[in-house]
Amino acid sequence: MANLNTEAIKQHTFDAIVIGSGMSGGWAAKEFTEKGLNTLMLERGRDVKHLVDYPTTNMYPYEFAHRGQIPYDVQQANPVMNRCYIFHEDAEHFCVKDAQHPYVQEKPFDWIRGYQVGGKSLLWARQTQRWSDYDFEGPARDGFAVDWPIRYKDIAPWYSYVEKFAGIAGNRDGLDNLPDGEFLPGFPLNVVEQYFSNFVAKNYPGRHVISARCAHLSKPNQIHLDQGRAKCQNRVLCQRGCPFGGYFSANSSTIPWALKTGKLTLRPFSVVQEIIYDDAKNKATGVRIIDTNTKQVMEFYAKVIFVNAAAINTNLVLLNSKSKRFPNGLGNDSGVLGKYVAFHNYRARAWGEYDGEMEWTTDGRNPAGGGYLPRFRNVKKQETNFLRGYAAGFSAYRQMQTDENGVGESLKRNLMNPKLSGWKVGSHMMGETIPKETNTVSLDESKKDEWGVPQLKINISYDDNDEKMIKDYQEQMTEMFTKAGFKNVNVMDSKQAPGLDIHEMGGCRMGNDPKTSMLNKWHQMHAVNNVFVTDGASMTSTSTQNPSLTYMAFTARAVDYAVSEMKKGNI
Amino acid sequence: MFKPIDRRTALTNLALIIGGAALLPACDKPAGKASIALKKISIDADQEQFIADVAETIIPKTDTPGAKDLKVHLFVMKMVDDCFSPDDQKAFVDGLDKMAKQAKDKLGKPFGQATQQQREAFLTEIDNKKIQQKKDSQVKGKSGNATPQDDVLAFYSMVKGETIFGYTYSKYFMTKQIVYELVPGRYNPKLPVSQLKRVS
Numbered sequence: 001m002a003n004l005n006t007e008a009i010k011q012h013t014f015d016a017i018v019i020g021s022g023m024s025g026g027w028a029a030k031e032f033t034e035k036g037l038n039t040l041m042l043e044r045g046r047d048v049k050h051l052v053d054y055p056t057t058n059m060y061p062y063e064f065a066h067r068g069q070i071p072y073d074v075q076q077a078n079p080v081m082n083r084c085y086i087f088h089e090d091a092e093h094f095c096v097k098d099a100q101h102p103y104v105q106e107k108p109f110d111w112i113r114g115y116q117v118g119g120k121s122l123l124w125a126r127q128t129q130r131w132s133d134y135d136f137e138g139p140a141r142d143g144f145a146v147d148w149p150i151r152y153k154d155i156a157p158w159y160s161y162v163e164k165f166a167g168i169a170g171n172r173d174g175l176d177n178l179p180d181g182e183f184l185p186g187f188p189l190n191v192v193e194q195y196f197s198n199f200v201a202k203n204y205p206g207r208h209v210i211s212a213r214c215a216h217l218s219k220p221n222q223i224h225l226d227q228g229r230a231k232c233q234n235r236v237l238c239q240r241g242c243p244f245g246g247y248f249s250a251n252s253s254t255i256p257w258a259l260k261t262g263k264l265t266l267r268p269f270s271v272v273q274e275i276i277y278d279d280a281k282n283k284a285t286g287v288r289i290i291d292t293n294t295k296q297v298m299e300f301y302a303k304v305i306f307v308n309a310a311a312i313n314t315n316l317v318l319l320n321s322k323s324k325r326f327p328n329g330l331g332n333d334s335g336v337l338g339k340y341v342a343f344h345n346y347r348a349r350a351w352g353e354y355d356g357e358m359e360w361t362t363d364g365r366n367p368a369g370g371g372y373l374p375r376f377r378n379v380k381k382q383e384t385n386f387l388r389g390y391a392a393g394f395s396a397y398r399q400m401q402t403d404e405n406g407v408g409e410s411l412k413r414n415l416m417n418p419k420l421s422g423w424k425v426g427s428h429m430m431g432e433t434i435p436k437e438t439n440t441v442s443l444d445e446s447k448k449d450e451w452g453v454p455q456l457k458i459n460i461s462y463d464d465n466d467e468k469m470i471k472d473y474q475e476q477m478t479e480m481f482t483k484a485g486f487k488n489v490n491v492m493d494s495k496q497a498p499g500l501d502i503h504e505m506g507g508c509r510m511g512n513d514p515k516t517s518m519l520n521k522w523h524q525m526h527a528v529n530n531v532f533v534t535d536g537a538s539m540t541s542t543s544t545q546n547p548s549l550t551y552m553a554f555t556a557r558a559v560d561y562a563v564s565e566m567k568k569g570n571i
Numbered sequence: 572m573f574k575p576i577d578r579r580t581a582l583t584n585l586a587l588i589i590g591g592a593a594l595l596p597a598c599d600k601p602a603g604k605a606s607i608a609l610k611k612i613s614i615d616a617d618q619e620q621f622i623a624d625v626a627e628t629i630i631p632k633t634d635t636p637g638a639k640d641l642k643v644h645l646f647v648m649k650m651v652d653d654c655f656s657p658d659d660q661k662a663f664v665d666g667l668d669k670m671a672k673q674a675k676d677k678l679g680k681p682f683g684q685a686t687q688q689q690r691e692a693f694l695t696e697i698d699n700k701k702i703q704q705k706k707d708s709q710v711k712g713k714s715g716n717a718t719p720q721d722d723v724l725a726f727y728s729m730v731k732g733e734t735i736f737g738y739t740y741s742k743y744f745m746t747k748q749i750v751y752e753l754v755p756g757r758y759n760p761k762l763p764v765s766q767l768k769r770v771s
Contacts, residue, residue, distance in 0.1 A: 060745065060753060067740045071653040190760040234755045361767055363759040400749075404735055405702055407629045408691045412637075415630075415739055416748050420764060 009301065014040040014265070015566075017287055017302040019272050019317060022119020024535040024551040025308035026250030026258070027162065031559035032306075033263035040265045040300055041258075042289060044309075045115035047268040048094070048122065050228075050251045054241030056090045064089045083500055084112045086123050091239040094122055104444050106459040110499035111312060117268055118251035119310060120502065123239050126215045126247050127546035128168050129372065129391075130159050130179045134379050135543035138432075142378075142387050145340060145435045146511040148540045149521035152179070158553035166248040166552065167224050169232075169368060170213030178210070178374040178545075184218045186211045187368040191360045192396035192423045197371060199484045206379070207480075209394055212372040215248035215549075227253050236365040247367070269293050271451045274321040275305060275330050275531065284321075284330070284531045290451045304530045304562050304571055307508075308555070311536030315341075315441045315507040316456050318533075331525035334515055337508055341439045341460055342542045344503040345390070345431030347493050348470045350477035352486035354396065354423040361398050361420060370395025375432075375544045377472065386468035390431035391544035392477065396423050425486055429473040430544050433498075434465055435506050460498045503547055505539035523558040530571045534558045607645050609652045612660050614667075621671050622647055624683040625727075626734045628690040636743055638734055646737035647730055659729065666726025670697075673723065697727045 015037035018028040025041060032039040047053070061067055068089045075082045078098045087095050096113040103111055114120035133152045140147040156179070163182040171186035189197060189211050197209035216232040217224050224230075229245030229252055238247050245252035258264040270289040276299065278285045286301035307314045315338050321330035329337045370393065377389030400418035404411065439461065443454040474491040481489045498504075511517025514526035523538055525531045534555040536547060565571045603616030614622070626638035626647060638644060651663050674682035678689055685693070701724060738744055745751040 058753065060742070061740050061751060062742045062745055066650060066654055067736065069650075069654050072656055073653075187758060188760040193760075234758050235753065237753075359764055361762050361764050363762040363767070364755040364757040366758045366760070405698065407694045407698055407731075408631055408687070409633060411735075412630050412633065412635075415735065415744075416635075418749070420767065 012286075012299060013301045014038045015302060016040070016304045016306065016562075017042065017300055018306045018308055019275075019287065020119065020308035020310060020313070020535065021117045021255065021266070021268075022114065022250055022308065022310060022535075023121040023124070023548045024555045025119070025306070026121065026254030027552050027555040028306040028308055028534065028559055029258040029264055029266075030254040031556050032563070033258040033261040035559070035563050036261075036263065037563065038263050038265075039258070040267060040302065041255075042270040042272055042287065042300075043117045043119075043266070043268045044271045044292070045117065045268060047266070048116045048118050048241070048251055050241070050245065050249075050256055051243060054243065055093065057237070057240040057243050059090065059240075080110050081112065083110050083496070084502075086112075086239050088239075090237070091123065094239070094241075100450075102447070102449065103455050104447065104457040106457050107461045108497035109458040109460050110497050111458065111504075112499065112502045113310070113313075117255065117266065118249055121248070121250040121548070122241055124249075124502075124548055125369075125546065126238065126367070127369075127372075128163070128166075128170075128181075128213050128215050128549040129374070129545040130181055131155070131543055131545055131550055132177050132179050134177050134375075135541075135545070138388060138543065139541045142382065144387065145541050146509065146513065146516050149510050149512045149517075154521070155550070155553050155557065158557040159549065162549065162552040162556055164221075165223060165227075166215050166253065166549075167217045167220065167229070168213055168549070169216045169218040171211050173208065173210045175208055175210070175374060177379050181213070183213070184216075184221070186213070187216070187218060187366050189371055190362045190366075190396055191357045192354055192425065193371045193394065195354075195357060196394060196396070196425070196480075196484055200373075200480060203483065204376070204480065207373065207376045209371045209373050212368040212370060212393070214368045216367045217246055227257060229253065232367055234365045234367060236367055238367070271453065272309065272317050273297070273451065273453055275307070275317065276301075277321065277323040277326060277330060277528065279323060279325050282325075282528070284528055292451065295451075303566060304532070306555075306559070306562075307531065307533045307537070308535045311504045311507065311539075312341075312441055312456065312458070314533055314535055314537035316443070316453070318508060318537075319441075319443050320453060326527070331518055331527040331531060333527050334517060336437075336516060337518055338441045339437050339439070339507065340435035340509055341441055341504065341506045342433045342435040342539070343460065343498045343505065344501040344542060344544070345433050345462065345466050345469060346428060346501040346503075347431075347462075347466075347496055348429045348473050348491060349427065349494070350474065350481060350489065350491045351424065351426040352481045352489035354425055354484075354486050356485065357423060369393065370397075373427075377469075384468075384472060386465045386472065387434055388432040388465075388469075389544065390429045390469055390473050392427050392429050392473065394425070394427045396425045398423055425481065427477055427481075429470070430501075430546070431466065431469045431473070432542050432544050434463070435509070435541060436463065441507055458499075460504075462498065503536075503542070505536040505542050505547060508533050508537040509540045510538050511540060522561040523554060524562070529565075532558050532562060605648065607648060609648060611652050611657070612648075612664055614648060614664070618664075618667055618671075619644065619648065620683060621667060622730060624690070625670075625694065625730050628687065628694055629731055629734045630738050631687055635748075638738060641738060641741045641743055643734050643737040643741065647733040650733045650736070651729060655729070659725070662722045662725035663729050666722035666724070670723045670726055694727070697724060698731070700724055701728055701731075 021043040139145040170183040232246030319329040373392040375389040399421045447455040508518045510519045605614040623644035626644040630638040
């Protein structure tokens with residue numbers, strides 16, 4: 001009997017456990033296994049194998065029963081998911097259904113999740129802009145949150161490291177507020193995007209419109225071919241999973257790479273209930289999971305644990321990991337766990353029309369989506385009546401348009417002969433929000449989910465700074481668009497709830513002082529040295545860049561540190 | 572496997588046929604079912620025929636296939652059944668019957684028996700109303716939920732919208748007319764308009 005137990009424990013013991021299989025978890029698994037560690041990766045959802053589990057990837061529009069539309073009943077049953085741009089017939093199977101995964105909205109929050117192997121890395125918008133010191137120094141300069149314990153120089157080599165492997169398309173733009181990376185050829189701007197780029201450069205010093213940098217293989221290197229990936233084919237149907245591996249996802253890249261080492265055990269259908277903490281050893285010893293198929297509760301053990309469950313769920317796991325030493329959640333001596341959650345303000349848009357460059361159009365599809373305006377407000381010093389600033393997307397396009405009035409042969413002829421519209425231009429804002437103590441996630445002890453885990457209560461809202469920023473974005477875009485000669489310029493504020501940006505961050509922030517932060521400069525818990533958090537939960541502030549690239553770099557750097565500490569016997 | 576029918580079975584079958592035939596005169600018309608399974612709305616064979624005739628009038632067969640050839644009317648029914656709200660579904664069914672009656676009154680015969688020209692003239696009148704309503708709503712702005720749609724207009728708008736959707740998203744249209752490229756394999760940011768091919 002004793003032997004049997006020993007054997008069972010041995011089978012459940014690994015060098016490293018990674019909770020979560022998405023953007024950052026995939027990187028943790030890749031790095032650990034490449035360094036020779038036996039690694040267990042836990043994923044709450046089902047497996048999604050590259051190529052094999054992309055059922056819609058090669059379907060034509062006419063092969064979908066509702067030509068892409070989600071049936072009414074399904075929309076009604078999923079009010080949160082239904083607001084997400086990804087929720088169509090072709091990717092519905094990768095979307096979390098509201099009723100199956102309830103949470104408590106103390107204030108409206110659209111929590112968009114991807115519960116499967118690969119997580120949201122399958123579905124992301126693939127934008128990959130680096131941070132600079134203007135971002136890392138934000139909290140210290142402007143006096144909010146706490147100072148980041150790292151600077152650009154700490155992370156720059158790791159940006160390079162992950163960019164080379166993931167494959168990032170971009171141009172070397174030479175901007176100090178958006179550092180260049182290790183780029184594959186960028187996707188070019190079209191004539192109107194280029195026109196606007198030139199116009200802004202000439203008329204607005206310090207403002208730039210560049211080609212958006214994105215995780216697409218515009219021209220694969222050997223390292224990408226070695227992953228079994230091929231050149232991006234400009235389908236722009238990425239949310240279905242790519243049969244070419246043309247964009248970076250954990251499914252196409254890091255997870256198969258880790259599996260190839262023979263060191264990775266991938267365990268889907270495993271909801272983590274808590275991290276097990278040993279008071280005597282002052283260490284986390286493992287995790288307790290529930291198998292969602294068998295409902296069996298199981299334990300797995302490891303020397304080091306990486307929490308990559310996606311920002312909000314990482315908070316949930318830590319909050320629910322209670323022990324005598326940590327009654328308020330693992331490593332939560334400071335009391336900041338679940339607080340200072342922030343996100344990106346995506347509420348405003350601007351659009352217009354342009355009647356120049358009418359002899360040109362585009363052909364094919366641009367996976368980068370067009371142009372990107374790095375933050376230009378308050379970059380070098382405080383200039384406005386709000387803190388920080390916003391980046392903006394910018395794209396120009398012409399559409400095929402049909403006169404659908406009338407009936408009969410004339411209508412039929414019109415449908416067969418659509419006309420090319422003039423140029424339309426559009427932009428959306430990506431605003432930094434200021435992490436506040438009052439923007440929180442916490443446990444609802446009275447409501448539990450199907451797996452016995454308390455439901456999350458989310459209490460997050462916009463503030464006056466966000467409102468001012470929206471107004472400024474609308475004013476600035478209107479001015480730039482109008483001066484550039486665009487016509488019928490319009491702006492809007494969608495008033496969408498936080499969350500729909502899918503850039504929730506924080507709750508388990510980094511910082512120098514254990515009294516006011518959860519993690520040190522290596523993403524290691526101040527209070528529990530064998531637990532690391534390298535996903536969005538670790539963010540001290542949000543800046544404006546799409547955050548995934550930064551999580552990848554954080555993760556690779558943190559694993560490197562963790563393994564070196566293990567070798568030194570410190571972990 | 573072939574099984575010879577015994578006398579008892581044969582007689583039972585005969586009784587069923589006769590019984591069925593005997594019931595027939597009691598009904599105004601045979602309540603034939605729609606040719607596809609519907610979950611929410613109830614459409615009988617006559618109503619289906621009417622939807623098909625309206626769709627065919629909107630996109631008639633010429634030297635290329637029309638709505639009926641491409642079974643677009645079945646797509647319309649499926650979309651209304653699956654993707655529309657209960658309110659819209661009710662307006663669809665109510666509007667269908669009202670419009671069928673209006674057509675009969677106006678044309679002096681069932682819609683399906685009128686010529687394409689007559690049918691087009693009938694629908695054009697409703698289409699013009701739809702155009703006018705769109706103009707009005709643009710003037711009033713998005714908030715102006717002011718003009719209550721009558722059921723006939725609602726039915727027509729749904730049939731027309733879904734007919735165009737079904738037609739332009741049919742395999743025929745996306746492979747033979749405006750070719751849809753699943754794998755463009757290119758992005759040219761600067762193409763002379765004169766070189767544009769008809770691809771979507």
